[in-house]
Amino acid sequence: MSATRLLVLGVVRMYGHAHGYQVRRELLTWSADKWANVAPGSIYHALKKMTAESLLAEAGSDAGHGPDRTAYRLTEDGETEFQLLLAKYLAESDDSAPGAYRLAAAVTFLPALPRAKALSLLRHRITQLDGQRASARDLLENGSDWGQPEHVGELYRLWLASMDATDGWLRGLVARLESGGYVMADDGEAAFGTPADQV
Known part of the structure; x- marks a missing residue:
């Protein structure tokens, strides 16, 4: 989608x-x-x-x-x-270009969720990302043993660097939400994206 x-x-x-x-x-x-x-x-x-x-x-x-x-x-x-x-x-970790577009769209409407739900979804994404990072590290360390050309390791380094950056951003977003950052759907005031008839 x-x-x-x-x-x-x-x-x-x-x-x-x-x-x-x-x-x-x-x-x-x-x-x-x-x-x-x-x-x-x-x-x-x-x-x-x-x-x-x-x-x-x-x-x-x-x-x-x-x-x-x-x-x-x-x-x-x-x-x-x-x-x-x-x-x-928000919850699905997908490093493809369409996945990045979907994450950006979801972040746009993040305040439409209750704070606890947003935090739960983002933590789930971090858990998935941790698994993907472990897989990338394994491929980087053992890929040439499995018959891949040595230079292909650069692709895994690129993938790992991108996932590391995403992980840092996600953990920062979780920390900001935990400390009360942003007006969320259950905060008692109009959050971004709140339907016009509920403002």
């Missing part, structure tokens, strides 16, 4: 209802086209697909200057999907 799906659900959720241009404009102000590889066409495709899947429902049209714009709102299933994707993308 793509980061676009979570980002579109999150923006519609944040506004209460939004049309495609509004979602696109919001994501572009966050530079999501760069850090999440979100293309304008994928936003409109996601809106239509998630409407067909009953995750979004049409909430009327904005008539005025220019073409009519269909507005969308999250359905109950859409809220469930938003929460599931958010949890999955």
